[in-house]
Amino acid sequence: QVQLVESGGGLVQAGGALRLSCAVSGRTWGGYAYGWFRQAPGKERDFVAAIDWSGAGTYYTDSVKGRFTISRDNSKNMVYLQMNSLKPEDTAVYHCAADSTGWGKEIGDFGSWGQGTQVTVSS
Numbered sequence: 001q002v003q004l005v006e007s008g009g010g011l012v013q014a015g016g017a018l019r020l021s022c023a024v025s026g027r028t029w030g031g032y033a034y035g036w037f038r039q040a041p042g043k044e045r046d047f048v049a050a051i052d053w054s055g056a057g058t059y060y061t062d063s064v065k066g067r068f069t070i071s072r073d074n075s076k077n078m079v080y081l082q083m084n085s086l087k088p089e090d091t092a093v094y095h096c097a098a099d100s101t102g103w104g105k106e107i108g109d110f111g112s113w114g115q116g117t118q119v120t121v122s123s
Contacts, residue, residue: 001026001027001112002024002025002026002032002098002100002112003024003025003026003112004022004023004024004096004097004098004112004113004114005022005023005025005096005114005115006020006021006022006094006095006096006114006115006116006117007020007021007022007023007117008020008021008117009093009094009117009118009119009120010118010119010120011120011121011122012086012119012120012121012122013121013122014086014087014088014121014122014123015085015086016086016121017082017083017084017085017086018083018086018119019080019081019082019083020036020080020081020083020094020096020117020119021078021079021080022034022036022078022079022080022081022096022114023077023078024077024078024079024096024098025077031053031100031102032053032098032099032100032102033050033051033052033053033098033099033101033102033103033104033109034050034051034070034072034079034096034097034098034099034104035047035048035049035050035051035070035096035097035098035099035104035110036048036049036050036070036079036081036094036095036096036097037094037095037097037110038090038092038093038094038095038119039092039093039095039116040091040092040093043092045095046061047061047107048060048061048064048068048081048094049061049064049068049069049070049081050070050099050104050105051070051071051072051079051104052102052103052104052105053102053103055071055072055074057103057104058070059104059105063089064083064090067083067084067085067086068081068082068083068084069081069082069084070082079096081094083119086119086121087121088121088122088123089121090119090121091119091120091121092118092119093116093117093118093119094116094117094118094119095113095114095115095116096113096114097110097111097112097113097114098110098111098112098113099111100112
């Protein structure tokens with residue numbers, strides 16, 4: 001079982017930046033892929049970014065490509081989402097998730113979730 005705790009959300013003006021962190025605990029850190037998802041009020045939860053078990057494979061939804069960067073620090077059991085050039089439409093609760101297959105390519109493979117951290121971007 002993997003436990004995930006997000007932090008780093010907050011209120012920022014459009015054009016600003018935030019870095020979200022996800023602290024991972026559990027026995028199977030190294031073999032997992034990790035992802036970030038977001039859910040805006042009244043909308044479904046959407047995929048944002050993922051990173052595979054090696055860190056070499058990263059995937060992004062089109063709307064954040066070139067602005068967001070996902071990374072992992074295996075020495076600290078941490079996953080990060082650096083968000084630059086933020087837009088009001090990025091406002092959402094951001095959730096960290098774990099994929100036991102290690103690949104991070106299939107949304108349905110993400111089976112463990114954190115509680116989320118709120119990101120609000122003002123115009």
